Amino acid sequence: MKASEGIETSGRKPSRPPVVAPGHSPGSVTDQITAVVLDRAPRWWWVAFGISFALVMLLLRALTKLLFEGTGIWGLNIPVGWGFAIINFVWWIGIGHAGTLISAILLLARQEWRTSINRFAEAMTLFAVACAGIFPLIHVGRPWLAYWLLPYPNTMDLWPQFRSPLVWDVFAVSTYATVSLLFWYVGLIPDMATLRDRAEGKFAKVAYGFLSMGWRGSATHWHNYETAYLLLAGLATPLVVSVHTVVSFDFAVGQLPGWHATIFPPYFVAGAIFAGFAMVITLAIPLRAAFGLKDFITTRHLQNMGKILLATGLIVAYGYLVEIFMAWYSGNWYEQFMILNRIQGPYQKQWMALLLCNVLAPQLLWFRRVRSSPVLLFMVAMFVNVGMWLERFVIVVTSLHRDFLPSSWGMYSGTFWDWATFIGTIGLFLALLFLFIRFLPMISIFEMKTIVPKQVPNTAEEAPE
Amino acid sequence: MSAPHSNAHSNPYEPPSDLERLQRHGWTLGAVGVAACLVGWILDSNQFFHSYLVAWLFWLGIALGSLAILMLHHLTGGAWGLMVRRTLEAATRTLPALAILFLPILLGMQEIFPWARPEAATDELIQQKAAYLNPAAFTLRGFFYLAIWSLFAFILSWLSLRQDRTADPGLIRRMQAVAAPGLAIYCLLATFASVDWLMSLDPHWYSSLFGVYFFVGQGLSALAFLIVIAVYLSQRQPMDSLFTPLHFHDYGKLMLAFVMIWAYIAFSQLLIIWSGNLPEEVGWYLERSHGIWKYVSILLALFHFLLPFLLLLSRDLKRNAKLLSKVAVLVLFMRWVDLYWLAAPSFGHEGLSFHWLDLATVVGIGGIWFALFVGQLRSRPLLPINDPYLEEALADD
Numbered sequence: 001m002k003a004s005e006g007i008e009t010s011g012r013k014p015s016r017p018p019v020v021a022p023g024h025s026p027g028s029v030t031d032q033i034t035a036v037v038l039d040r041a042p043r044w045w046w047v048a049f050g051i052s053f054a055l056v057m058l059l060l061r062a063l064t065k066l067l068f069e070g071t072g073i074w075g076l077n078i079p080v081g082w083g084f085a086i087i088n089f090v091w092w093i094g095i096g097h098a099g100t101l102i103s104a105i106l107l108l109a110r111q112e113w114r115t116s117i118n119r120f121a122e123a124m125t126l127f128a129v130a131c132a133g134i135f136p137l138i139h140v141g142r143p144w145l146a147y148w149l150l151p152y153p154n155t156m157d158l159w160p161q162f163r164s165p166l167v168w169d170v171f172a173v174s175t176y177a178t179v180s181l182l183f184w185y186v187g188l189i190p191d192m193a194t195l196r197d198r199a200e201g202k203f204a205k206v207a208y209g210f211l212s213m214g215w216r217g218s219a220t221h222w223h224n225y226e227t228a229y230l231l232l233a234g235l236a237t238p239l240v241v242s243v244h245t246v247v248s249f250d251f252a253v254g255q256l257p258g259w260h261a262t263i264f265p266p267y268f269v270a271g272a273i274f275a276g277f278a279m280v281i282t283l284a285i286p287l288r289a290a291f292g293l294k295d296f297i298t299t300r301h302l303q304n305m306g307k308i309l310l311a312t313g314l315i316v317a318y319g320y321l322v323e324i325f326m327a328w329y330s331g332n333w334y335e336q337f338m339i340l341n342r343i344q345g346p347y348q349k350q351w352m353a354l355l356l357c358n359v360l361a362p363q364l365l366w367f368r369r370v371r372s373s374p375v376l377l378f379m380v381a382m383f384v385n386v387g388m389w390l391e392r393f394v395i396v397v398t399s400l401h402r403d404f405l406p407s408s409w410g411m412y413s414g415t416f417w418d419w420a421t422f423i424g425t426i427g428l429f430l431a432l433l434f435l436f437i438r439f440l441p442m443i444s445i446f447e448m449k450t451i452v453p454k455q456v457p458n459t460a461e462e463a464p465e
Numbered sequence: 466m467s468a469p470h471s472n473a474h475s476n477p478y479e480p481p482s483d484l485e486r487l488q489r490h491g492w493t494l495g496a497v498g499v500a501a502c503l504v505g506w507i508l509d510s511n512q513f514f515h516s517y518l519v520a521w522l523f524w525l526g527i528a529l530g531s532l533a534i535l536m537l538h539h540l541t542g543g544a545w546g547l548m549v550r551r552t553l554e555a556a557t558r559t560l561p562a563l564a565i566l567f568l569p570i571l572l573g574m575q576e577i578f579p580w581a582r583p584e585a586a587t588d589e590l591i592q593q594k595a596a597y598l599n600p601a602a603f604t605l606r607g608f609f610y611l612a613i614w615s616l617f618a619f620i621l622s623w624l625s626l627r628q629d630r631t632a633d634p635g636l637i638r639r640m641q642a643v644a645a646p647g648l649a650i651y652c653l654l655a656t657f658a659s660v661d662w663l664m665s666l667d668p669h670w671y672s673s674l675f676g677v678y679f680f681v682g683q684g685l686s687a688l689a690f691l692i693v694i695a696v697y698l699s700q701r702q703p704m705d706s707l708f709t710p711l712h713f714h715d716y717g718k719l720m721l722a723f724v725m726i727w728a729y730i731a732f733s734q735l736l737i738i739w740s741g742n743l744p745e746e747v748g749w750y751l752e753r754s755h756g757i758w759k760y761v762s763i764l765l766a767l768f769h770f771l772l773p774f775l776l777l778l779s780r781d782l783k784r785n786a787k788l789l790s791k792v793a794v795l796v797l798f799m800r801w802v803d804l805y806w807l808a809a810p811s812f813g814h815e816g817l818s819f820h821w822l823d824l825a826t827v828v829g830i831g832g833i834w835f836a837l838f839v840g841q842l843r844s845r846p847l848l849p850i851n852d853p854y855l856e857e858a859l860a861d862d
Binding site: 241332 | 590645652653656660669672673675729730734738740745
């Protein structure tokens with residue numbers, strides 16, 4: 001019997017890796033996290049930022065050409081009038097889901113392991129939403145008139161079509177971006193004050209002081225702060241679901257086989273969380289190694305994120321399966337053709353790769369050994385990143401390219417400028433992220449401190465296992 | 466405190482003695498209901514089978530939803546689940562009995578399902594689906610689902626009993642290892658079951674979200690039921706000193722979450738089908754938006770979603786066991802209305818056609834089911850006495 005004397009019954013609990021590595025005090029937490037921001041940047045940071053910034057230049061080059069010459073430089077044509085722009089929009093907006101999910105839903109569910117990853121996951125959300133927002137904007141063709149999407153009184157008698165989910169997107173995405181930004185900023189305020197107090201340079205002192213909005217850490221401040229944070233979490237939770245639901249409506253309210261499926265809303269939301277967690281893992285594993293943050297982003301975090309990846313991956317697989325079964329069960333010729341065309345048609349390779357990345361690869365996460373190995377987990381996450389892009393490619397392109405009339409069938413592929421724009425946004429995303437980790441604490445300092453004291457008795461308790 | 470409790474002697478969490486009376490009431494009601502059902506079967510066998518399907522699905526929903534919630538608890542942990550684990554386990558152990566109660570549906574297959582009638586041979590669309598929708602495959606699939614679900618229920622109950630006896634801490638991991646694939650398999654089989662038992666009542670109609678609607682509804686049924694049982698137990702020894710407002714707060718939050726998910730799924734399906742407006746899909750909703758069914762649909766929106774949603778937003782209500790149980794009873798009643806609304810318009814009766822057999826079948830199956838459930842609940846301590854997290858759960862307030 002493991003329940004030996006001197007240790008309470010809780011000693012019989014199965015052992016779990018701790019949320020914070022043993023031996024940390026509130027002071028060491030602050031030192032280690034602020035050091036990333038306040039010390040000199042390592043050389044690799046300059047190299048990585050430089051490469052990302054070069055890709056931002058590529059993005060600007062592609063956008064300039066687009067504005068001069070129009071969307072003809074892309075591969076879009078009839079029948080495939082929705083190509084890379086929509087695929088990339090949905091891909092990025094999906095990635096932008098994990099941050100708010102981790103921050104809001106896991107906060108409300110009292111999952112304290114979220115503390116080490118919520119800050120940079122929220123930042124990642126903002127950057128992903130920024131990248132996503134570029135695509136619909138440039139896809140309208142004349143982006144300088146994009147404000148016509150908003151309902152405002154004007155002399156042209158213009159009014160948005162409120163039955164169109166594309167208009168709902170405008171509201172859903174802008175609301176989501178606003179609340180995510182607020183949530184992120186409110187969470188940063190106490191840490192800005194810490195940086196203000198620790199900064200050496202004059203400019204840094206003033207800048208962090210300005211951003212900390214006069215935070216002094218009084219009991220009233222904390223009280224108001226906690227209330228505001230909880231309220232924002234409550235507000236953000238339905239938004240996580242609403243954005244991707246509206247995105248799924250973009251497709252599902254139409255009549256096109258492959259788009260018109262009632263399973264789309266929950267299956268898109270699960271796909272978004274799946275993609276978002278894959279990206280969090282993709283970023284967290286190299287960052288914790290580079291900055292020596294393994295004490296804060298521990299094996300426990302990797303395991304939990306691996307489990308969420310597996311669960312959402314299974315929901316996505318369920319979506320694929322139900323889609324195929326219902327296409328057969330419907331008895332509808334066009335539905336059946338759409339599925340057969342995916343499986344055997346000209347885009348068969350993409351479909352098979354999609355299954356490999358999104359259905360087969362995540363099954364490795366059933367094994368604890370894979371979930372706790374940073375290298376293997378990173379590889380699975382990379383498969384998912386690719387797979388979720390392919391999923392949107394398959395949904396958008398294979399449904400459009402062969403619709404009801406064989407006389408109007410055609411093929412689609414991205415041009416150089418399609419790829420340049422897409423890779424350019426990846427550069428933008430990474431560049432913003434590198435700036436973020438240099439200028440702001442990527443792990444919430446004050447929230448980490450709240451779990452450190454609890455950690456001390458726990459370390460003794462976990463030891464006998 | 467560290468020594469495992471011995472089960473044989475003093476069991477600190479013995480079920481209250483008046484459960485026995487409750488069980489007797491269950492048997493009595495069941496007997497009356499079954500007698501009424503037999504009379505109804507002779508008088509109007511068509512109506513009997515229609516009512517029977519809805520009633521059976523209603524009670525099955527509670528048992529299966531309990532299985533899903535139990536597995537969810539094993540996977541996520543938490544005090545809320547430990548306090549009701551025995552209630553959930555008792556409900557899942559009724560699944561073999563529900564498999565026996567599935568037999569009348571097989572007897573009435575032709576009365577219930579259009580695809581099982583001889584006329585179906587002339588329907589081209591039904592003929593295309595005949596590889597799936599045929600009596601033999603339907604029967605085999607039905608028993609297959611029920612057997613697999615029962616298997617998971619019994620493995621989990623057996624591991625739980627072993628935990629009581631041996632206090633082996635490794636059992637938690639084993640329960641998790643069963644629950645993870647179990648939950649996935651439950652959802653998958655429930656999806657196909659929803660096609661068999663409800664969607665195929667209108668064999669031309671299809672919706673890929675329907676399976677999710679079906680199992681989310683089962684989860685909600687189970688939560689409402691477990692709240693009613695938890696409140697009953699919290700008014701009696703020994704649980705009266707153990708349940709705290711915090712536990713009910715958690716159950717209330719979970720029920721609120723499921724009410725919202727149910728509404729989300731229901732609304733998504735409606736919006737997508739309404740806006741696509743395809744003849745092969747929208748007919749199902751047209752049946753439910755005309756005549757008396759329009760009012761039943763509105764009733765669902767108001768009392769299956771809006772009222773419980775608004776009430777459950779209140780923190781005080783969620784912490785008040787008695788009030789919470791009243792909301793739970795409303796939700797349970799609306800679960801039956803929802804299943805009735807899914808099935809009855811497809812039977813092709815004129816108008817609303819509420820029949821006394823609809824009540825008799827719910828009481829008949831329900832009485833028997835409830836008596837079996839209470840019998841199972843009485844057979845074990847009300848808390849998993851040797852679970853390593855139990856002390857933490859009890860200290861939680």
